[in-house]
Amino acid sequence: MARKTKAEAEATRESILDAAEKMFFEQGVSRTSLEQIARAAGVTRGAIYWHFRNKQALFEAMLGRVRNPMEARLADLLEQQRSIDALRDICVDSLRQLATSEHHFRVFSILFLRTESDTGLAAQEEISGRSVQLLQQYFGIPAVRNTLAADITPELAALALNSHFVGIYFQWLKTPDHWNLVEQAPALVDIIFRGLQRR
Amino acid sequence: MARKTKAEAEATRESILDAAEKMFFEQGVSRTSLEQIARAAGVTRGAIYWHFRNKQALFEAMLGRVRNPMEARLADLLEQQRSIDALRDICVDSLRQLATSEHHFRVFSILFLRTESDTGLAAQEEISGRSVQLLQQYFGIPAVRNTLAADITPELAALALNSHFVGIYFQWLKTPDHWNLVEQAPALVDIIFRGLQRR
DNA sequence: GCATACATACAACCATGTATGTATTTTTAT
């Protein structure tokens, strides 16, 4: 086949990534072959091996397209020393984004449910690890810490909030049609915040 | 090789399941071959195919050895209409069991992190689904429901508690050496209960 | 004219599943 222009090449690269995302989501990472991805992208394996070293590299590139949506906002929260209500908004928005963005839905579904690879775990760690760090620092701000219940350290608060969050992600991704995350998000977030704050 | 006695056969069956649990935990389900499991069990693939129809059946049998530790106690909780403090004890114990029983640790680690199969998800659903059902019914008991915060329905309470729990499981299984689950368990449980109960 | 962006062809390897062999155990018939 003929050589493509630079822009066209970049387009096929993206379509390969799209196809990988789709197939990984539908079948799981280990059970989808490069041949299947190639077919879904309308190319052959040759194209995949041209753009990516192997399946592993393709997988990582696919994950790399999604950035943790919370992270930037958490950094801003910390820097601006915003109120805890602002954090609550971030949390609600984050849950809603998972439920409304097909792209995020698929990638996080792959990360949580459709991969057993170590790089998948590493990616999870990279994503949630930084968030926990930022949350810890935020809860350490005296004005914020004072609002926490008596025996809750910043570390514990960050851990609990993050775990609660991951649990909601996880549970909902398993059965997204079973309950409405967008509707329940505020109530679910309120519960954990009530648990963290002093009464 | 010679035929074994009935008891011996049952022993090799168990050793195969043990080996599968070990290898699935260490390498993930899809990346461990039956050959590896056989070697780890000190037998050949012939023995595996004698006791199990295929890898899938072996995987299910391996999962079948662990029953949800919470379920029986939740049923009792509901039947005896015990106080919410009893539920809190169950939750703490459940977390502690994960951290102290190597067997539970491995199997849940496989379920949450080391499989991408649909049967893995189905098993998760079966395990946590019933718990949520029981929790819903329990929170529906008037005396219990009255202790919940104003706008929290029994369904929401069960969902939130279960999600919080799953999140803790998930986070800790990823990095079990990073923090001490046994120590933190009571505090983590207290947080979610404070969030659920009226102040 | 040379590097590019693929398609095509080829080699090699696991992993699975099944078929077969076999030494015992267990059962059955006498």
Place this chain on the structure above:
DNA sequence: ATAAAAATACATACATGGTTGTATGTATGC
């Protein structure tokens, strides 16, 4: 009770396909 028959609990051998990686071809953009 004992010998023959049958079933058991595997090990071994083999056939197959699916997947990966690489090597090569090739038309075209630059």
